[in-house]
Amino acid sequence: MAANIGVLSLVNLRAAVRVKKCLLVNRKSPAITGTARRTVITTSNGAFLPKPDKVSFGLLRVISVVIPFLYVGTLISKNFAALLEEHDIFVPEDDDDDD
Secondary structure (H helix, E strand, C coil), X not given: CHHHHHHHHHHHHHHHHXXXXXXXXXXXXXXXXXXXXXXXXXXXXXXXXXXXXXXXXXXXXXXXXXXXXXXXXXXXXXXXXXXXXXXXXXCXXXXXXXX
């Protein structure tokens, strides 16, 4: 029983040292990278850290993704339709309905 307690205390000690190292690294990383990144979700005593702030770009993200890909899609379809018509693979027939 005493051996198990010793092993558990070593595991807890190692975990506490890892958490402390991560917290120290997180203090230094915003100055280096310019963005705050958090790799730890609990404090050393087991309490959960508060949720980080969420930045939502919403309409800007939709505009910056949809418009360029919609434009590229129309260019591809236009060029492919011209290629099909050039090779007489798909040419619309001129039907006269003037009976």
